[in-house]
Amino acid sequence: MMKKIMNTLFLSCLKATELIEKNFHIQLSFTERMQLKAHKMMCDACKNYEKQSVIIEKAIENQQKKLHPQIDMEQLKKQITLNLNKSEN
Numbered sequence: 001m002m003k004k005i006m007n008t009l010f011l012s013c014l015k016a017t018e019l020i021e022k023n024f025h026i027q028l029s030f031t032e033r034m035q036l037k038a039h040k041m042m043c044d045a046c047k048n049y050e051k052q053s054v055i056i057e058k059a060i061e062n063q064q065k066k067l068h069p070q071i072d073m074e075q076l077k078k079q080i081t082l083n084l085n086k087s088e089n
Contacts, residue, residue, distance in 0.1 A: 011039045016046045024057050 011019070016039045019032050028036065040047045 011035050013039075013043060013046055016040070016043065017049055020046070020050045020053055024053070 016036055019028060019036045022028065022032075023036075040050065
């Protein structure tokens with residue numbers, strides 16, 4: 001019984017890093033958040049991993065914004081309509 005409680009409370013570094021990455025894309029459950037928080041309180045390596053992952057995620061996001069700037073939807077609709085009209089004629 002005690003071993004089950006310990007396994008529930010304490011994560012391996014592998015599971016902690018999995019939750020860190022998961023958290024960038026979907027919200028963690030309450031249990032996952034508490035497990036991750038407890039793990040990071042004891043593990044400097046995973047704290048550093050999370051800090052580095054945040055920096056990497058932001059860099060990727062910035063690069064994506066540069067490669068694919070915000071599209072003007074109204075302009076896109078006009079362009080599609082224009083192309084459709086050309087192809088009908």
